[in-house]
Amino acid sequence: MIYRTIKGSLLTVFALAIIIPCSIVIMGAFKTDLKIISEPLALPESWNVDNFKRLIDSGSVYTPAKNSLIVAFFSVFITLSLASLAAFAISRLITVTGKVLFVLFSVGLAIPGQVNIIPIYLLFVDLGLTNSLTGLVLVNIALTLPISIFIITAFFRDLPKEMFEVAGIDGAGPWRIYRSIALPLSRPAIGATGIFLFVICWNDLLYPLMLITREDKKTLPLTLIDFRGEYLTEYSMIYTAILVASLPMVIMYIAFQRSFIAGLTQGAVKG
Amino acid sequence: MRKSKNMIRRGESKVLLLMALPAFSIYAVLYLYPALSNLLWATRRWDGNPESEPETVGFRNFTYMFSNDDVFIQSLGNNFRFMLLVVIFQTGFSLLFATYLTKNTRTTIFLRTLYFFPTILSSVSVGLIWLALYDPNYGFINASFKALGFESLALNWLGDSRYALYALAVTQVWFHTGQMMVIYVAGLQQIPQELYEAAQVDGASRWQQFKHVTWPMVLPTTAVVVAYTTIQTFRAFDLVYTMTNGGPLNSTEIIVTLIYRNAFFGYQYGYAAAQTVVLVVVVLSITWLQRRTLRLDYGVK
Numbered sequence: 167m168i169y170r171t172i173k174g175s176l177l178t179v180f181a182l183a184i185i186i187p188c189s190i191v192i193m194g195a196f197k198t199d200l201k202i203i204s205e206p207l208a209l210p211e212s213w214n215v216d217n218f219k220r221l222i223d224s225g226s227v228y229t230p231a232k233n234s235l236i237v238a239f240f241s242v243f244i245t246l247s248l249a250s251l252a253a254f255a256i257s258r259l260i261t262v263t264g265k266v267l268f269v270l271f272s273v274g275l276a277i278p279g280q281v282n283i284i285p286i287y288l289l290f291v292d293l294g295l296t297n298s299l300t301g302l303v304l305v306n307i308a309l310t311l312p313i314s315i316f317i318i319t320a321f322f323r324d325l326p327k328e329m330f331e332v333a334g335i336d337g338a339g340p341w342r343i344y345r346s347i348a349l350p351l352s353r354p355a356i357g358a359t360g361i362f363l364f365v366i367c368w369n370d371l372l373y374p375l376m377l378i379t380r381e382d383k384k385t386l387p388l389t390l391i392d393f394r395g396e397y398l399t400e401y402s403m404i405y406t407a408i409l410v411a412s413l414p415m416v417i418m419y420i421a422f423q424r425s426f427i428a429g430l431t432q433g434a435v436k437g
Numbered sequence: 438m439r440k441s442k443n444m445i446r447r448g449e450s451k452v453l454l455l456m457a458l459p460a461f462s463i464y465a466v467l468y469l470y471p472a473l474s475n476l477l478w479a480t481r482r483w484d485g486n487p488e489s490e491p492e493t494v495g496f497r498n499f500t501y502m503f504s505n506d507d508v509f510i511q512s513l514g515n516n517f518r519f520m521l522l523v524v525i526f527q528t529g530f531s532l533l534f535a536t537y538l539t540k541n542t543r544t545t546i547f548l549r550t551l552y553f554f555p556t557i558l559s560s561v562s563v564g565l566i567w568l569a570l571y572d573p574n575y576g577f578i579n580a581s582f583k584a585l586g587f588e589s590l591a592l593n594w595l596g597d598s599r600y601a602l603y604a605l606a607v608t609q610v611w612f613h614t615g616q617m618m619v620i621y622v623a624g625l626q627q628i629p630q631e632l633y634e635a636a637q638v639d640g641a642s643r644w645q646q647f648k649h650v651t652w653p654m655v656l657p658t659t660a661v662v663v664a665y666t667t668i669q670t671f672r673a674f675d676l677v678y679t680m681t682n683g684g685p686l687n688s689t690e691i692i693v694t695l696i697y698r699n700a701f702f703g704y705q706y707g708y709a710a711a712q713t714v715v716l717v718v719v720v721l722s723i724t725w726l727q728r729r730t731l732r733l734d735y736g737v738k
Contacts, residue, residue: 169643173537177534177537177548180530180552181551181552184555185551186577187567188554190570202575203575206577206580248459251460252460252461254456256457259453259454259457261450263450267457270469273469274464274469277717278668278672278717279672280693280716280717281472281475281713281714281716282467282468282471282475283697283709283713284709285471285475285710287701288478288485288706289471304467307463308466308467309468311463311468312468340456344456365557368559369558369560370675371559372675376697376701386559387560387675390559390562393565394565394568404569405569408565408566411559412557412559415557416557423550427549430553430556430557431620431623
């Protein structure tokens with residue numbers, strides 16, 4: 167009895183700890199600053215979209231959202247393509263080279279990515295890749311390749327070998343086996359990895375902060391950081407901006423819950 | 438016959454190597470090379486001015502760091518305290534909730550999905566949300582304390598150097614407990630139900646069942662959770678930068694935020710590079726120690 171009560175109340179408390187802040191943000195986006203402070207938990211009097219209009223008129227939504235989308239899409243797409251190719255090669259290569267490759271990529275898992283902050287910055291200044299979305303895409307690819315290769319290689323190794331061997335006897339080359347057998351079979355694993363990568367790239371702050379200073383190249387997290395200074399305690403604007411910046415993730419989370427949770431935890435377990 | 442088969446194999450490995458080549462090139466140029474050149478930068482002094490030449494100073498960056506740089510020592514200490522707090526509470530809560538939510542029912546799946554939710558938000562969004570919650574005058578936390586009659590608890594959570602690091606730890610735990618819980622749930626679901634049944638037949642209490650069945654069985658998962666949480670606390674740049682930017686009085690300065698400040702505001706690129714080397718050594722040694730301890734424990738059982 168006591169056990170059940172404790173269990174129930176702990177679960178409720180943590181559920182509320184998540185629901186309350188989120189509802190303050192969601193409802194705050196439809197309220198005035200005065201109402202946010204006086205009645206943070208009350209439903210807004212009407213679902214008026216003044217805050218959203220003001221946010222869009224300030225010109226700080228469209229460009230960063232577009233930039234974030236471009237960076238995340240290309241980073242994920244290229245990383246997945248390169249990683250699945252490399253993972254296929256590593257899982258199929260029986261030679262020493264295959265093992266060496268795998269070890270080299272694993273080094274990237276052992277070294278935390280931050281070790282590269284300074285040299286990447288200096289390198290990108292030299293190459294003229296600061297203030298460039300291409301630069302951000304390149305950084306994302308380099309940082310996420312090791313973990314992606316690790317996850318996908320593990321998946322390929324678990325596939326029954328016979329399937330590849332039969333195809334090999336039938337005369338299919340590595341390319342053919344990769345495209346017609348390995349890729350279709352690994353769609354769930356690659357999808358989950360893709361979600362994991364997308365969340366990382368969409369949310370990253372450190373590298374954009376280092377590499378981007380021009381207004382027209384900023385990503386959403388950078389714009390949100392600017393909002394902190396610009397609107398200080400004007401919470402209606404801050405909440406609206408948070409809501410807009412998080413909405414794509416929230417919708418995807420609701421639609422693909424399972425792959426999301428799988429993707430974001432396999433990243434943790436394998437990493 | 439054998440010869441021709443070998444030839445096919447050889448041709449095949451060439452194609453396979455070609456498939457790995459693009460990934461490897463990018464990785465070599467933008468990960469391995471920078472990581473190695475960082476070691477070189479760590480032995481230099483340079484203000485980033487293209488007119489001036491980097492000056493080689495050997496190990497002086499490191500000796501200075503540990504003998505004269507109080508802020509660095511403080512940030513090292515902060516980072517350890519932050520790690521301990523988050524590892525203890527995040528691991529504890531995630532294991533507790535996971536034991537409550539191991540079974541798959543509609544309620545448990547809903548709660549798991551809800552608890553996991555913060556993980557998908559960006560650190561910046563989470564930081565801004567908690568900045569608002571902690572607001573000393575208008576924030577929800579202090580408003581609740583006042584409404585409930587605990588006026589004395591309505592503190593300036595992020596603005597007071599005594600509490601700021603704890604306030605950040607609370608946010609971090611809120612942020613990632615759900616993610617670690619899901620890892621635990623996967624681990625707990627692997628434990629054979631018969632073990633619990635046998636324990637119940639022997640009249641084991643809930644606590645005894647946890648101590649003698651759950652804990653030893655879930656130890657490998659704990660090793661993963663603790664290692665991942667530790668790494669998270671050493672790269673909590675985004676959250677700290679958003680919420681306190683290291684302040685007040687450096688009380689929430691962690692190693693990464695200090696590196697960022699030294700490099701991009703102090704223009705001490707060599708010195709900052711040396712600090713990243715220390716960061717990597719610290720993270721690798723801690724995770725190695727943890728793995729060893731948890732494995733040893735596991736071996737004893």
